[in-house]
Amino acid sequence: MNAPTPEFLPGSLVAARGREWIVLPGSDQQTLRLRPLGGGERDESLIYLPLERQTVQPATFPWPTVAQARNHSASQLLLDALQLKLRSGAGPFRSFGNIAVEPRAYQLVPLLMALKLPTVRLLVADDVGIGKTIEGALIARELLDRGEIQRISVLCPPHLCEQWQRELAERFHIQAVVVRSNTADRLERDLPPGTSLFHAYPFTVVSLDYIKSERRREAFQRFCPEFVIVDEAHTCTQAGHGRQQRHQLLKGLAADNARHLVLLTATPHSGDDEAFFNLLGLLRTDFTQLRDLPVGQRSDLREDLSRHFVQRRRPDIAEWQDTSMFPDRRSAEITYKLTGAWGQLFDDVLAYARELVERSEGQALREQRMNWWAALALLRCISSSPAAAVNALRTRLQGALGNAESAEATSLEEFEAQATDRVLDGTDDDLSSDDLEPGARTEDSQRLETLMASAAALAGQQNDPKLAKVQEHVALLLKEGFQPVVFCRYIATAHYLAAALQEKFKSATVRAVTGELTPDEREAAVDQLGDSESRVLVATDCLSEGINLQGLFTAVVHYDLSWNPTRHEQREGRVDRFGQKAREVRSTILYGEDNPVDGAVLQVILRKAESIRKELGVLVPMPDNEGKLTQALMNAVLLRKGTLNAQSQLDMFGEPAKEIDLAWQSAKEKAKQNRSIFAQRRLKPEDVLPEWRKSATVLGGDAEVERFVSRAAAQLGAPLQPIKRHFKLMTEHMPSSVRERLAAEGLSNTLRIDFHQPAAQGATFIHRTHPLVSVLADTLLEQALDDGVATADDAAVARAGVAFVQGVALKTTVLLLRIRHQLTFTHGSQTRLLMCEEAVAVAAAGAEPFTELSPDMTRQLLGSEATRNMPAPLRDRQLQTALDALPECQPQLEAIANARAQALLADHRRVREAAEGRGSYQVTASLPVDVMGLYVLLPDSTASTSAVGA
Structure with a gap:
């Protein structure tokens, strides 16, 4: 591609087709990519110079006039x-x-860490709900806008694909396509032969399960984008066949030393050292040596790792003075008793389950294991609900878990894997999302029919003490203004509970969301609940990952105990996370105080995990050895006879409880050691806050957006109308030209808008990049630049003005400048031109030269109120004098623009410390600068001696 001629460099102004344009990056000697001087991105055009009837000429920006x-x-x-x-x-x-x-x-910490690396290799292991998606996508967006990358792929579990696609589009304006088995063929259908969809579509969200197969993996590695984010990276370690394929995929991607790789996980170390060091090896192969190096020889390698590994828990955020972003979590336990007929049924099922195990002793291994899993399924389901128990008693074990007639070891292994997934909760790096009740029927007998009939007859509040207790608790939560999510283990329990709660709370909306629904249907069902003031969501663990619930719900109730503490944390993390507006959220565990299954799980697993989390500030994954310890614990429950008493928990559940306790102790010590070994030289607030504040100042934040939209809407004839926590904007009252622009963006009639996130239910979050802001800004800027626009004096944008104000001691001239810079990024033989823009205010008090104003001083001067009216002749005379002096001030303005260019270059070099390793930057101001506004401020008689220019 030929370089553009000098006068047509990005940022320069040209006159073409009867109007002025700004030249954009991507132009060359024959084709200009242009944006109208007062227009927005949607107004961009391409001009092919050989076909233009009139020569495109350099242009200059018009100065303000007295008429404006x-x-x-x-x-x-x-x-x-x-x-x-x-x-x-x-x-x-x-x-x-x-x-x-x-x-x-x-x-911003992961972003700054990434920009300090020549090739980004980062493991972001922040806690659940802190915002890893934002952190990872922000790095991608930054490198994209710096011109260092052009293509991006996100690799994630299939159930997270839509969430990633939505987050990238809505928050980062990256329009990605989802690639998995049901979309890949459609995406490839219209592509030329031999074209990879990863070239045709620069931004993709790819299912790990789809891409991990050997054939697809090799093809992906050949055409993989230069920047890859891997979500739930802990599922890509070398343990188990599926995870081994995922690990081989990432290992192949990491082999390209130029590829940027960002790994995201809340559980980097699930108790398996090999898995953890496999993750570190994706960052840099020599990091795996940390596992075996003596303590005294680790320091240098640990120091290197600290530049690639960031892990923060909620307490770590406190030093950032951002604790207001997270609510206080109040946890509680409530109990019920297995009384009356319900208690008798539970005892009968427990006795039957115990017999299943005992009578299989001495039989073949397959029969022993089938009976054992049937017994465990019965215990899990009877502890959940009568509805789940009925389904378990009705469904044949082999039919539910797959027909395993063969006695071959591989078939037994498959059976065990399916049973583990259906009955237990999986491991920390592969938690089960299967919420269908496991089959427990191994025989046809009158006893089974009697148990089934008893369970069916006991459904309902009067006969179900667990249901009665949760109804009582939900009533309290609703009364106190909380909106609860009630988590269950099985589908039948969710429907049973939702029906009972809806019957109990007729004025509330109750909805069950389970794995029966597709991900899109689940999301739609949750969104529909937002239309109700009082709402209750009953969900299985299909919602404990993927869909964020903090915008609609403020409490979590664990109706069924998970047998894995990580699952509890995930459930609560759906509500207690970044963006939750409530200052307090509730978390409640419900359990049967005389239910031995609940007792074992609570005492031996959950409470131990919680005590370690409080001590270390870290959730330590359960040390379960692929479920073997939990199975042993449940076996102790089955074989132990008699009721619960005040014995110690270790005596209560025998040797398995002691083994689990020892495993917990070992896991705790290992977690302590790892936090010591991998304690990093974290970036501190003082390293980050100046950069954050500088960017927020340059672009404006939520407060500036709200102020602008409120004033702009009012001046265009449609003042905002407050409604509870948001506003109503009636676009039909705006001028027809504005209505047409808004309609083109899908915005028409009455809009409900909110300036804070998460937005109020039914309202749209209005951020600085929202089309509403762009349309209003474009409209007002065009009015400001058009001398012919006839508007009332109090309903226009001012390019010029004179006013008596307090706060100045001398006559002060303020110029509002728009400065464009050409930013050249060179990497090897490739050079890319980018364009930067900034709004800068400068002021001259009395006869002093112009100097740059701070953002605060700019707001103070331009936002000050005129203290008294000024006669038009005096106003015009003052303005004309200032305008006449502008040509002599041009050298001053150019010097300021050049100084801003050097400051911008310093900014880029400072935050991209590794730039020399990847390439180099140059920044040149596009001259002359645009004088957008000129304002003369005259001192009022009451001006103080501390005023500007004193």
Whole structure:
């Protein structure tokens, strides 16, 4: 591609087709990519120079005129419109103008760490709910906007594909396609032969289960994008066949030393050292040596690892003064007793389960294991609900877990794997999402029919003490203003519970969401609940990952205990996470105080995990050796006779409980050791906050968006109408030209909008990159630049003005400048031109030269109120004098622009320390600068001596 001619470099102005344009990156000697001077991204055009009838000429930006003078109060509106229109902002981060989320300062740590690496290799292991998705996508967006990458892939479990696609589109303006078995063929159908969809579609979200097979893995490695995010990276370690395939995939991707790789996981170390060091080896192969190196020889390698590994828990966020982003979590336990007929049924089922195990002794291994799993399925389901128990008693074990007639060891292994997934909860790196009740019927007998009939007859509040207790608790939560999610283990329990709660709480909306629904249907069902003021969601663990619930719910009730503490944390993390507006969330565990199954799980597993978490500040995964310890514990429950008493928990459940306790102790000590070994030189707030504040200042945040939209809507004839926690905007009252632009963006009639995230139910979050902001800013800027627009004095954007104000001691001239910079990124033989824009205010008090104003001083001067009216002749005379002086000030303005270019270069070099390893930057100011506004501020008689210019 030929280089553009000098006058047509990105950022320069040209005149073509009767109007002025800004030249954009991507132009060359024959084709210009242009944006109208007052237009937005949707107004961009391509001009093919050989076909133009009139020669495209360099142009200059028109200065303000006396005719464009308006009330001083309208000057700040121009500043806001100009600032919020910036997409290629000139702050230290290129991406901040292109995202629809305001990152918290602590979320910039992975980004800054990434920018210090020549090739990004990062393991982000932050706690559940802190915002790993934002952190990972922010790195991708930044490198994209810096011109260092062009293609991105996100690899994730299949159930997270849509969530990633939505997050990338809504928050980062990256339009990605989902690639998995049911979409890949459609995406490839219209591509030319031999074309990889990963070239045709630069942004993809890829199912790990789809891409891990050997054939697809090799093809993906050949055409893989240069930047890859891997979510739930702990599932890609070398343990188990599926995970081994995933690990081979990532190992192949990591073999390309130029490929950027960001691994995301809340559980980097699930108790398996080999799995953990396999993850570290994806960052750099020599990091695996840390496992075997003597303590005294680890320091250098540990120091290197600290640049690639970041892990924060909730307490770590406190030093960032961002604790307000997370609610206080109040946890409680409530109990019920197995009384009356329900208690008798439980005892009968327990006795039958015990007989199943005892009578299989001496039989073949297959019969022993089948009876054991049938007994365990019965215990799990009877502890859940009568509905789950009925399904378990009705369904044949072999039919539910697969027909395993063969006695071959492999078939037995398959049977064991399926049974483990259906009955237990899986391991920390592969938690089960199967919520269908396991079959427990191994025979046809009158006893089974009697048990089934008894279970069916006991359904209902009067006969089910567990249901009665949760109804009582949900009533309390609703009364106190909480919106609860009630988690169950099985589908039948969820429907049984939802029906009972809906009958109990007729004024609330209750909905069950289970694995019967597709991911899209689950999301739609959750969203529908938001239409109700009082709502209860009953869900299985199909919702404990993937869908964020913090916008609609504020409490979690564990109706069924999970047998894995990580699952409890995941459930609570759906509600207690970044973006939760409530200051307090509730978490409640419900269990049967005389239920031996609940007792074993609570005492030996969950409470031990919680005590370690409180001690270390880290959730230590359960040390379960592929479920063997849990199985042994449940075996002790089956074989132990008599009721629960006040014995110690270790005596209560015998040797298995002691083994689990020893395993917990070992896991705790290992976690302590790992936190010591991998304690990193974390970036501190003082390293990050200045960069964060600088970017927020350059582009404007939520407060600036709300102020601008409120004032702009009012001046365009449609003032915002407050409704509870959000606003109503009636676009039908706006001018027809604005309505047409909004309609083209899908915005028409009455809009419900919110300026804070998560948005109020039924409202749309309005951020600086939302089309509403762009349309309003474009409209007002066009009005400001058009001399012919006839508007009332108090309903316009001011490009010029004169006012008596307090706060100045001398006559002060303020210029609002738009400065464009050409940013050249060179890497090897490739050079890419980018464009940056920034809004800068400068002021000259009295006869002093112009100097740059701080953002705060700019707001103070342009936002000040005029203290008294000024006669039009005096206003015009003052303005004309200032305009006449502008040509002499051009050298000053150019010097300021060149200084800003050097500051921008320093910003880029500072945050991208590794730039020399990847390439180099150059920044050149596009001259002359655009004088957007000129304002003369005259001192009022009451001005103080501390005023500007004193």
